[in-house]
Amino acid sequence: MIRFLLKGILRDKSRSLLPVLVVAIGVALTVVLSGYIKGAMGGIINQNARFQTGHLKVVTKAYAQNSSQMPVDLALLGADDLLKKLRKDFPQVKWVDRTVFAGLLDVPDSSGTTKGQGPASGIALEMLNRKSGELKRMNIESSLVRGTVPQKLGEALLSDDFANKLKLNIGDSVTYVGSTMNGSMTMKTFRMAGTVRFGNALLDKGAFLIDIADAQEMLDMENGTGEILGFLKEGVYAEEKALRIQSIFNENTDPHDEFAPTMQVLRDQNNLGDYLDTVNAYSAFFIGIFILAMSVVLWNTGLLGGLRRFQEFGIRLALGESKGRIYRSQLVEAFLIGMLGSFAGTCIGIAVTFWLQIHGFDISEYYSNSSMLMPSVIRSEFSANLLYIGFIPGLCATVFGRMLSGLGIYKRQTARLFKELEV
Amino acid sequence: MTWAVMAFGLCWYTIINQMDTKEIIRIEQLTKRFRDGEGEFTALHKIGLSFGRGEFAGLLGPSGSGKTTLLNIVGSLDKPTEGRVTVLGKDIARLTHKESAMLRNRHIGFIFQVYNLLPVYTVFENVEFALLLQNFSAGERRKKVMEALEWVGLAHMPNKRPDKLSGGEGQRVAIARAMVKRPEILIADEPTANLDARNAHAIVRMMKQLNKELETTFLFSTHDEKVMGYLERIIRLEDGKMVSDEWVNVKTKKT
Numbered sequence: 001m002i003r004f005l006l007k008g009i010l011r012d013k014s015r016s017l018l019p020v021l022v023v024a025i026g027v028a029l030t031v032v033l034s035g036y037i038k039g040a041m042g043g044i045i046n047q048n049a050r051f052q053t054g055h056l057k058v059v060t061k062a063y064a065q066n067s068s069q070m071p072v073d074l075a076l077l078g079a080d081d082l083l084k085k086l087r088k089d090f091p092q093v094k095w096v097d098r099t100v101f102a103g104l105l106d107v108p109d110s111s112g113t114t115k116g117q118g119p120a121s122g123i124a125l126e127m128l129n130r131k132s133g134e135l136k137r138m139n140i141e142s143s144l145v146r147g148t149v150p151q152k153l154g155e156a157l158l159s160d161d162f163a164n165k166l167k168l169n170i171g172d173s174v175t176y177v178g179s180t181m182n183g184s185m186t187m188k189t190f191r192m193a194g195t196v197r198f199g200n201a202l203l204d205k206g207a208f209l210i211d212i213a214d215a216q217e218m219l220d221m222e223n224g225t226g227e228i229l230g231f232l233k234e235g236v237y238a239e240e241k242a243l244r245i246q247s248i249f250n251e252n253t254d255p256h257d258e259f260a261p262t263m264q265v266l267r268d269q270n271n272l273g274d275y276l277d278t279v280n281a282y283s284a285f286f287i288g289i290f291i292l293a294m295s296v297v298l299w300n301t302g303l304l305g306g307l308r309r310f311q312e313f314g315i316r317l318a319l320g321e322s323k324g325r326i327y328r329s330q331l332v333e334a335f336l337i338g339m340l341g342s343f344a345g346t347c348i349g350i351a352v353t354f355w356l357q358i359h360g361f362d363i364s365e366y367y368s369n370s371s372m373l374m375p376s377v378i379r380s381e382f383s384a385n386l387l388y389i390g391f392i393p394g395l396c397a398t399v400f401g402r403m404l405s406g407l408g409i410y411k412r413q414t415a416r417l418f419k420e421l422e423v
Numbered sequence: 424m425t426w427a428v429m430a431f432g433l434c435w436y437t438i439i440n441q442m443d444t445k446e447i448i449r450i451e452q453l454t455k456r457f458r459d460g461e462g463e464f465t466a467l468h469k470i471g472l473s474f475g476r477g478e479f480a481g482l483l484g485p486s487g488s489g490k491t492t493l494l495n496i497v498g499s500l501d502k503p504t505e506g507r508v509t510v511l512g513k514d515i516a517r518l519t520h521k522e523s524a525m526l527r528n529r530h531i532g533f534i535f536q537v538y539n540l541l542p543v544y545t546v547f548e549n550v551e552f553a554l555l556l557q558n559f560s561a562g563e564r565r566k567k568v569m570e571a572l573e574w575v576g577l578a579h580m581p582n583k584r585p586d587k588l589s590g591g592e593g594q595r596v597a598i599a600r601a602m603v604k605r606p607e608i609l610i611a612d613e614p615t616a617n618l619d620a621r622n623a624h625a626i627v628r629m630m631k632q633l634n635k636e637l638e639t640t641f642l643f644s645t646h647d648e649k650v651m652g653y654l655e656r657i658i659r660l661e662d663g664k665m666v667s668d669e670w671v672n673v674k675t676k677k678t
């Protein structure tokens with residue numbers, strides 16, 4: 001009997017092609033969007049973690065409250081001891097110093113007068129200490145546009161756009177002008193070793209990268225650092241693990257000391273918590289709406305073909321098939337169509353996901369003013385759950401839709417089904 | 424004394440005779456009403472009839488006189504409002520959905536005005552469909568289907584699709600499908616209404632032959648003069664009431 005039904009489905013295009021197409025499109029959409037949402041979410045989290053937030057971050061309490069102003073005056077002191085302690089207590093995390101600071105870059109000509117000027121967002125990191133892994137973490141080597149990575153103190157990297165605006169060439173001098181940790185003015189001249197492009201609108205505007213030792217000297221913060229970032233060794237943000245480490249660390253800090261170190265997790269920073277929750281809610285909402293919409297569409301497809309199908313049901317009833325059996329056969333049919341459509345849709349969806357994983361969408365235009373770090377190209381991310389995620393709405397909607405439309409078989413009197421056999 | 428013996432003998436003969444022709448459909452005081460907006464509409468009014476094995480009978484009457492309604496009730500596709508209809512010893516009003524499906528599946532064949540074949544299946548599969556609901560092996564099914572197609576003269580085109588068939592061929596497939604399970608009763612609701620004269624004659628002749636060979640009871644509804652000529656019993660309906668019930672053409676058959 002199943003063989004018989006299958007034959008019918010395959011031969012009747014309105015019964016197979018159309019619904020299978022509808023299911024396939026819906027399922028493909030689900031898969032593509034899930035992959036894209038996951039890719040975007042992962043990309044954004046990853047980007048934020050690497051460049052700004054870490055998976056964990058230790059700062060002073062006062063710094064945490066004013067972090068958007070990059071307040072070097074609220075930096076951590078005694079960074080060496082703190083780092084040692086962190087590395088001993090939490091060996092599952094890689095800990096590094098970073099200091100972010102703002103200031104002005106000034107380009108002098110040969111006579112010493114200003115040739116060009118621009119605001120810089122500085123990042124001081126363990127660039128010369130190759131064991132820190134910072135070059136790789138910040139993707140610096142692959143982001144190089146011109147020149148090389150700094151080899152010694154006194155060298156700096158600039159974002160390529162910024163360097164072009166200032167008309168700087170490799171080897172040119174550039175002077176940082178800003179204020180020290182204590183509020184007095186400071187100047188330091190660097191040699192531009194290279195330029196970088198991170199593919200991130202915010203960073204590519206005015207990034208100025210130097211080694212942490214240079215920053216400590218320049219900003220008059222001996223053995224100090226703005227922030228200590230922690231990266232889980234697995235390389236991905238695992239919230240529960242991060243929260244556990246945070247609570248252990250924060251239990252042992254002095255709650256009354258403004259300058260005592262405090263630990264934050266990724267979620268606490270840059271509104272990433274809200275962002276994560278919103279994205280999760282949206283994707284759940286989307287799947288829900290999709291199931292509903294598909295049910296309605298498939299229900300309608302069922303009803304539209306209804307008259308034709310009811311005639312067939314009439315014949316089958318006359319041949320002695322019971323209503324229950326016809327109803328069940330409808331569900332089997334819906335199941336087959338759902339499977340077929342979901343399978344096709346999943347294949348299409350995964351193909352598109354792979355394509356988007358390689359090519360991605362350039363969104364830098366829309367987010368150039370965002371305070372959140374966004375990768376300028378959002379790529380999809382393939383994961384194993386995409387293999388089955390589409391089957392849930394694909395199968396549910398098809399079978400559910402058919403369950404509803406099939407109730408007409410019971411609702412109508414048997415004889416009514418035959419009225420449709422008369423001309 | 425002799426009169427008494429003769430009377431007794433006559434009675435006996437009648438009883439034996441009746442058992443022989445064995446009644447398979449009995450309709451008593453059948454009334455069918457349909458809800459019609461606010462009120463009710465009486466489609467059949469106090470019909471009383473009985474049919475025996477092997478009859479070739481027809482319901483005649485203008486459109487709307489209740490022919491289809493009566494056939495649907497006998498075929499267990501609908502239920503009586505009042506009265507009693509017994510088919511093969513089963514009270515139609517008391518059958519569950521499942522039981523009436525079973526009755527249709529095993530014992531009753533249907534042919535409709537438009538030869539309702541399932542469009543996506545071949546001639547063979549359309550006929551086979553009727554057997555799928557019973558437990559025959561594929562080989563048995565094949566044998567039965569081909570035999571039925573031979574009855575109607577279509578054994579040479581089992582793989583054709585319904586849309587490639589002429590009207591007459593389509594109706595012959597419908598007959599094969601109805602007859603393949605060798606039902607006791609065949610219900611044909613205006614089977615020739617959509618056919619030209621030549622095909623109509625051929626179809627009815629074919630049914631008459633099956634009626635003789637397989638002893639199937641045929642129950643028609645028609646207002647087709649061509650069919651009337653073949654009927655052995657004609658029951659006339661008007662506005663849901665039975666106006667006559669007469670045996671015809673039987674003399675010609677006997678001689």
Ligand SMILES: Nc1ncnc2c1ncn2[C@@H]1O[C@H](COP(=O)(O)OP(=O)(O)O)[C@@H](O)[C@H]1O
Nearest residue numbers: 415457458466485486487488489490491492493
């Ligand atoms: N399901 C129904 N609901 C309401 N009225 C019906 C229904 N079926 C038949 N009728 C009415 O019953 C009358 C007899 O119909 P029918 O048995 O189809 O007549 P015939 O087959 O002789 O043309 C018609 O007037 C028809 O409109």
Ligand SMILES: [Mg+2]
Nearest residue numbers: 490491492612
């Ligand atoms: Mg009718």
